Amino acid sequence: MSETSTLTIQVSGLRNANGNLCVALFNSPDGYPSNITEAIRLSSVLIETTPQVILFEELAYGTYAIVAFHDENGDSKLNTNFLGIPKEGIGFSGDPKIWRGVPAYEKVKFEFTPEEKTIGITMKYLL
Structure with missing residues (x-):
């Protein structure tokens, strides 16, 4: 049996408290990032504070x-314009630059270990 713990995700940079914060956790490139039904964990919460914390x-x-x-x-979906550019904020583990498109799974993957239990994500708005 593998060891488990709580992963804390702190999302900052939200431009307002409207709507929800949706967070999807993937353990492989399958479905990443747009098919959230393939995420192993999914959370959608009303925004209450900034940074917003998801466990x-x-x-x-x-x-x-x-x-x-x-x-x-x-x-419950990421709205985009006719060019596919997100109208709503988006962020990834590792906080990569996204002006060139969606970062690959390999760029945003991280190791969840007993020493690394908190991940920070900064929301980015392109429009």
Whole structure:
């Protein structure tokens, strides 16, 4: 049986408290980042504070990637313009630059270990 603990995700940079913060946790490139039904954990919470904190409890230590988005209109999806550019805030583990598109899983993956239990994500708004 693998060891587990609580992963704390702190999301900062939210431009307002409208809608929800959606966070998807992936343990492989499958489905990352747009098919959140393939995420191993998913959380959607009303925004109350900044930074907003999300907890994934009883999570096995291992390699993961996180994608988060600010669902400002509460429709449970990341809205984009006709070019596919997000209209709502988006962020990834590792806080990569996103002006060139969605970062690959390999760029945002991290090791969840007994020593590394907190991940910070800064929300980015492109429009």
